[in-house]
Structure formats: structure tokens, C-alpha cells
Amino acid sequence: MALLARNSRAPEVRRRDLKHGLIPWFYRNAQAGGGFNADLEGNQNVLLDWIAKLCGPPGAEFRWYFTSGYRNEPGSYHGAGKAVDVATAYPSDWASMSEMARRLYDHSDQYLELIHTRSDGGGYYVKNKQRVGPYAVAGHRDHIHLAANVSDIAAVAPELRRRGVDYSWGRPDPHELRQAGYTFAVRYVTNSGTTGKELTAREADALKAAGLSIVVVYQTTADWAKGGYNAGRAAAENALRFSRQAGSPQDPFIYFAVDFDGHGSQVASTFDGIASVIGVGKTGVYGSYRVCEYLLGDNPSRKRFVAKAWQTRSWSAGSWDTRISMAQTDVDTVVNPIRFRGHAVDYNLSFGFDFGQWDASSSSALSGPDWAYRFPVVRADGQDYDNRTIAAWENAAYKKWHARNSHALAQQIADELEAIEAELRGDR
Numbered sequence: 001m002a003l004l005a006r007n008s009r010a011p012e013v014r015r016r017d018l019k020h021g022l023i024p025w026f027y028r029n030a031q032a033g034g035g036f037n038a039d040l041e042g043n044q045n046v047l048l049d050w051i052a053k054l055c056g057p058p059g060a061e062f063r064w065y066f067t068s069g070y071r072n073e074p075g076s077y078h079g080a081g082k083a084v085d086v087a088t089a090y091p092s093d094w095a096s097m098s099e100m101a102r103r104l105y106d107h108s109d110q111y112l113e114l115i116h117t118r119s120d121g122g123g124y125y126v127k128n129k130q131r132v133g134p135y136a137v138a139g140h141r142d143h144i145h146l147a148a149n150v151s152d153i154a155a156v157a158p159e160l161r162r163r164g165v166d167y168s169w170g171r172p173d174p175h176e177l178r179q180a181g182y183t184f185a186v187r188y189v190t191n192s193g194t195t196g197k198e199l200t201a202r203e204a205d206a207l208k209a210a211g212l213s214i215v216v217v218y219q220t221t222a223d224w225a226k227g228g229y230n231a232g233r234a235a236a237e238n239a240l241r242f243s244r245q246a247g248s249p250q251d252p253f254i255y256f257a258v259d260f261d262g263h264g265s266q267v268a269s270t271f272d273g274i275a276s277v278i279g280v281g282k283t284g285v286y287g288s289y290r291v292c293e294y295l296l297g298d299n300p301s302r303k304r305f306v307a308k309a310w311q312t313r314s315w316s317a318g319s320w321d322t323r324i325s326m327a328q329t330d331v332d333t334v335v336n337p338i339r340f341r342g343h344a345v346d347y348n349l350s351f352g353f354d355f356g357q358w359d360a361s362s363s364s365a366l367s368g369p370d371w372a373y374r375f376p377v378v379r380a381d382g383q384d385y386d387n388r389t390i391a392a393w394e395n396a397a398y399k400k401w402h403a404r405n406s407h408a409l410a411q412q413i414a415d416e417l418e419a420i421e422a423e424l425r426g427d428r
């Protein structure tokens, strides 16, 4: 695989600079972090799923929360998109947090940094894969800070970063793909019979039989996604029908392609239409960095249009969003043709347990209906769960208050989550 492009963009100042502003887990892809990223060595899905692998998903063994990821902090791993902070309620559940840190510490030779201070004054400190003496003690009682390169985590948890292909008309042999180390294929669902590039049931069976996971993407023409709300509705209905015809789960996750160098605002109403049919939680976007970051929530209203993003390196100037679930790293073009055993393909990486593959629920600790139900990313009406709280975090006075009261904030977040869960139980 070709070398990945290094970032060529200067860091941008973001309005949202949530220095340890505590953000509940269900904002993991919506509100926290994301945006500017140095390279594909940073990805929050990988870091959070790694923590879930060792400590269980939030709300299982430990009631933990994702409190901070990417933020505009040059010189820190947070500024490079390679760090996450997580916490339990503090100080009431400090012991659980320390137990989580102890488990993470078992793999200290994979980390750039691990910092957590226990109530007894001891703690867990790692720098550049070495266990070291205490540092940054005072600021790390109320959370765990973990920074790592994705490749180092993938070395011990390869399921968190898999290699895959996407292709259209030229169909490689699934067994040859699997033997070459590719474990997923992204395939088209589109207006059946019109182009010949769409996934068929027979082909899906062959992929499954060879041990490949299947991901689907909808596309007709390159700029269909500019069509607006009704075009989005029609696309979702078609994509759903063709996915099911090919043997997908009843409610599959589907990516929708924005295959031109545009801006997210050009396709926002189309994605509203899509989500009105299949829900934001089942909607993904394929597109450039600018399109992905916009639809993941970096837009003026901070609205979330998609649950996952598959970013292509095309039109992205070397930037990768830290929240993406797949990266198209090598793109077959006229100038730079890519062939696998003679078939035109693009090469991809996945991030995290669940990147929208059909068989995700059986293997993922963080997906599945129960998980999705308890920790919704967005409300049924498509709005973020708690814009009021987010807005408060951005309020200067609140930030001052937070600086003095961060100990209490984790408990407050825990209380809010409980209230939301109670509301959901009431809805049932």
C-alpha cells in the first residue's frame, strides 16, 4: 500500500475548544473531537474501542464517559487527534476509574501517553511506550488520558483497523482478496440492472463464504447527492431495497456517495431526506474531508447528518477527520491505476469495531440494538441530544465555573445521562 499523505493544512482555530469539558459518551462521534487531524495515526474510534475492549463498553462493567478528544492544542496529542480522555463520575467512582487505568497500563508499551492519578497518590504514567514516574499529577485525578498511534493499537488489536477494498465492475476473487489480507469489501447498491456494478445476492454470498465483511454504498451519478431532500428520500428507499435484495440485514447501515469536490452544505438537504427514511443512525457518507467533517457535525448549527463517515483521500489535501470509520487511502485513477489481480480496486482502512459492515453487530462490543438504544447519538427528531449543555460549555462564564468545579462535573454528566435513560425508558 502506498504511503499515506502527510497533512499539508495548517491547524485552524476552532470555536469549540473543550478543554476537558466533559462530554457524555453518546457525543463520541457527534460533538467531541474530530476535525483537523495530522494523519491516519489518529482516530478516536480506535482509541475508544480499545478502551472498551479492555474495560467493557460504557455502562457495562464501568460507567465511563468520553470527555475529550481532538481539540485545538498545538503540541499536545489532543491537537494531533491521537489522544482521548475518559472518566467515571468523580470523586464518587474514582476507584473504578483507577481500575480502568490499571487495565490499560498492562499494555503500556503501545502508548504514547497514559496518565491517571489514584486516590492514594499513586497512579499510572506512560510516556513514549515507557512506564515512567508521576507527571501531570494534579490534572489527572478526574480522568484518564490516553494517547497512542493507531498502528500501535492495531498491532495488538488488528480488528480495530482492517484492510479492505472497494470496486465496481471488475470483481476480484473473494478468496484471493482474503488470502492477501483484505477482510472487507465495499460494494455498490444502486438502481439495480442499470449499470451492472451493483452487488448481487450471489456475489454477497461468495464474499461471506470467503470470510469477508460487506459494506454497501449508494451512488448513481457523480453528483446525484446535490439533488435535495426528495432525491435523498428516493435514494434511501432504493438503497434499502437493493441492499435487502442482496441479502443484507433488515435495517442495514448504508453509505451514500458524494463523489465530487464539494462542500457539505451542498448535500445537507439530501442527507436530511435520506435520514428521514432510514434514520441518522443508519446513514453514512462517502466523501472528501470537507464533506465528512460538515456532515459529522462541524457546521454552523452543529447538526449531525450521518452516524459514520468514509473519507476518501481525494480532494482532502492530506487531512483526515479523526472521527471517520473508513479511509479510502489509495484511489484508482486514470493517472494512477490500481489493480488487484488485474481488477480495478481502491484500498481502504477501517477504524473501530463497527464501521458499518453487515456483520458488525455480532462482533462489536459497541454496537447492536441494545447499545444503540441506550446511548443514542441523536434524537429521533434528528437533533443533537443536548445542545443546551453544549452551548453552556462554550459559554465563557461556564468555562470559568468549570475550571473551578471540574470535580463535580463528571457527576453532573452522570446525572444527566441517567435522566436521558429514564426518558428513553418512558418512551418505550
Ligand SMILES: [Zn+2]
Pocket (backbone or CB within 6 Å): 078, 083, 084, 085, 144, 145, 146
Ligand atoms: Zn488528555
